[in-house]
Amino acid sequence: MQWKSKGLVTLGAAVLAACGGGGSSPTSTPAPAETRLALSAANQQAAARVAMTAIDFSLGAADMGSGRRSALASLTRRQALAVRPLAVVGPDATVPCPKGGSIVISLEDANRNGSLDQGDTLSTELRACNSDEGLISGKLVASVREFSSSQFSTRVVMALDVQNLSTQLANGDQQTGNGSFMVTLQDTGTGVSTVLVEAPRFELSGRRAGQTYSTQVSQLRVQTQDEANRVPQQTLLNASATQIQSSEFGGLSVSLQTDPDFSILAGDIYPSSGAALVQGAGGSRIRLVALNAQQVRVDLDANGDGSYESNATYNWPLLGP
Numbered sequence: 001m002q003w004k005s006k007g008l009v010t011l012g013a014a015v016l017a018a019c020g021g022g023g024s025s026p027t028s029t030p031a032p033a034e035t036r037l038a039l040s041a042a043n044q045q046a047a048a049r050v051a052m053t054a055i056d057f058s059l060g061a062a063d064m065g066s067g068r069r070s071a072l073a074s075l076t077r078r079q080a081l082a083v084r085p086l087a088v089v090g091p092d093a094t095v096p097c098p099k100g101g102s103i104v105i106s107l108e109d110a111n112r113n114g115s116l117d118q119g120d121t122l123s124t125e126l127r128a129c130n131s132d133e134g135l136i137s138g139k140l141v142a143s144v145r146e147f148s149s150s151q152f153s154t155r156v157v158m159a160l161d162v163q164n165l166s167t168q169l170a171n172g173d174q175q176t177g178n179g180s181f182m183v184t185l186q187d188t189g190t191g192v193s194t195v196l197v198e199a200p201r202f203e204l205s206g207r208r209a210g211q212t213y214s215t216q217v218s219q220l221r222v223q224t225q226d227e228a229n230r231v232p233q234q235t236l237l238n239a240s241a242t243q244i245q246s247s248e249f250g251g252l253s254v255s256l257q258t259d260p261d262f263s264i265l266a267g268d269i270y271p272s273s274g275a276a277l278v279q280g281a282g283g284s285r286i287r288l289v290a291l292n293a294q295q296v297r298v299d300l301d302a303n304g305d306g307s308y309e310s311n312a313t314y315n316w317p318l319l320g321p
Helices: 006-018 045-064
Strands: 093-096 102-108 121-131 135-151 154-168 174-187 192-208 213-225 234-246 255-257 262-265 277-278 285-290 293-299 310-314
Touching: 006 310, 045 121, 045 154, 045 174, 045 192, 045 213, 045 234, 045 285, 045 310, 102 285, 135 174, 154 285, 277 310
Parallel strands: none
Antiparallel strands: 093 102, 102 121, 121 135, 135 154, 154 174, 174 192, 192 213, 213 234, 234 255, 234 262, 255 277, 277 285, 285 293, 293 310
8 A cells, every 4th residue: 555645745736836836727637656566477586485485484583582492493383384383491591502503591580489471481592403304593572461271271472572583504505684573372171272473573584595684574474283183283373464575576565364264284294285376467366275184286366367377386395485
């Protein structure tokens, strides 16, 4: 959406008056520049990859920053889709990483009870942590806004500040993320646990295949639901973002909405069912349809007529971060 400030309108009127304008002669107003990406076969893979990377980063950062996952896990959601109980946080610790570097975990324990609850702050700092996923650096600070626990359920709400969270891969690719998130963790005690991640805006930047990029994500909402009692166990993933703007497609933007939710079975890395809709300019859109845990089909409606005129099948890693 294009916004025109009142100040600019007033200034424009003053300039017209100074130049002798504002009379009866008709003036033409240029059309606002298009800010949405016209989706096509040439850019559909990039648009899909950028959208999925935004989901992946936000979930990985939330899981790590909240203490829900082992800090030695990768920053991505991969390898961490099995159901886990909410973490019980111990004292401050420095943990060595598998291939060098360390992770410093500290708890500002407001009531000095030795566990994570309302008013506490959990900090996780990665210091050149070298793992199978690459060299990871950065800091995550989670402030507990709400905490409630009973015999059967636990609910935690955290404000998470992500500071220069960077992953460097062996092939030279690199990604850094910054932003503020609200994270809600809930374990019902019935085998179902949920993670809700919300962010008004966050940024990703880095280098891919020798090219630098920057991405800004607005109004992101991602929720996962782990179902431990289901056979086979699964994680349902629902995600939406009103705007994903990236230099990978000329600074233009797309929006994202899963429908139906992606389903990731226990032991798998990628979804085996579900779909996501990525929408661009003029009604153009692509639909990502999970065929199985190895492949995804991308359907393209380039002219916005509501019909998908072409499709292409990719291995999931080609659309990953």
